[in-house]
Amino acid sequence: MTARTTGAVHVADHGGGVWSIPVPIPDNPLGHTLVHLLDTDRGPVLIDTGWDDPASWDTLTAGLTACGTSVTELHGVLITHHHPDHHGLSARVREASGAWIAMHPADATVVRRTREAEPAHWFDYLTERLAAAGAPEEQLAPLRTARDHTGTFPGARAALPDREITPGALLDLSGRRLRAVWTPGHTPGHVCLHLEERHPAAATGHGRLFSGDHLLPGISPHIGLYGDLDDSTVTDPLGDYLSSLERVAALDPAEVLPAHQYAFTGAPARVRALLHHHEQRLTGLLALLTTPLTPWQLARAMEWNRPWAEIPYASRNIAVSEAEAHLRHLVTRGRAEPVPGTDPVTYRAV
Secondary structure, eight states: OEEEEETTEEEEEOSSSEEEEEEEOTTOTTOEEEEEEEOOTTOOEEEOOOOSSHHHHHHHHHHHHHTTOOGGGOOEEEOSOOOHHHHTTHHHHHHHHOOEEEEOHHHHHHHHHHHHSOHHHHHHHHHHHHHHTTOOHHHHHHHHHHHHHOSSOTTTTOOOOSEEOOTTOBOOOTTOOEEEEEOOSSSTTOEEEEEOSOOTTOOSSSSEEEEETTSOSSOOOOOOOOOOTTOOOOOOHHHHHHHHHHHHHHHOOSEEEESSSOOBSOHHHHHHHHHHHHHHHHHHHHHHTTSOBOHHHHHHHSOOSSOGGGSOHHHHHHHHHHHHHHHHHHHHTTSEEEOTTOSSOOEEEO
């Protein structure tokens, strides 16, 4: 891998017609999204686009220049998942280039429903979910205020894709062998993209994997309940994620190119570490559930990267969703159950 800097943009050339551009995420500890550029016989293709922000757009376009191309030359955009730090700039890229946008249909459904829903409907949905989880009034009040004073909901401007990414299929990219691998968990339609080509440095393994947020070198992605106000299907996102990890380990790529942090090797070992981490966490939650707890109470009792009192408001909502996903998985495995007659519902270990 070689690095190249143009102005303040530090791009990386991974060899074999693959580059990465660190596109900033405003006010986020992750810092940036690694947007990957893949050369094809019909023109360059982006894997993700970054956050919809003027500074992010400037960085993306400057990064493309540093890679020897421009936004107007882009042929297509492949989206690993619908989150705004990955899909946010897709509409602007399409407007500037005419490029197509492809996404797994499950995440395309989330984008469409978010765009079509009234903002008040979304805020009511989120408030009801938090209340059902046992959140106190001080956590609910800001959502009620936002409902009455916010004209739009985050994601309302997200681009609708033109194409579907079909799991298991080779994508229609002239001169490249890039296969879609469905890896639900972080979102219902998250995909990794397996470049089934010899590694440019002849590293041991099977090609390279654009892993999005599914497989990261130093952190575990957020796994919460899938949020869809028009779909009451009972899902198990953590179970989906753990199964998807096994699928990625079996690919045994020579190198992983994630959307955050840095490129790395040893995917099977990283998968084993993540599986061990989640099994330990589930064991710890079962110990907490010897006393019945609501999802909110469980989230407060769980171990995070800082004390609960120091966790910002929005991050607490995310933490509760993660606690709910772990509870859902324990219930699915028959290791926990809701306590009859409780409101909000409490859960106990079995």
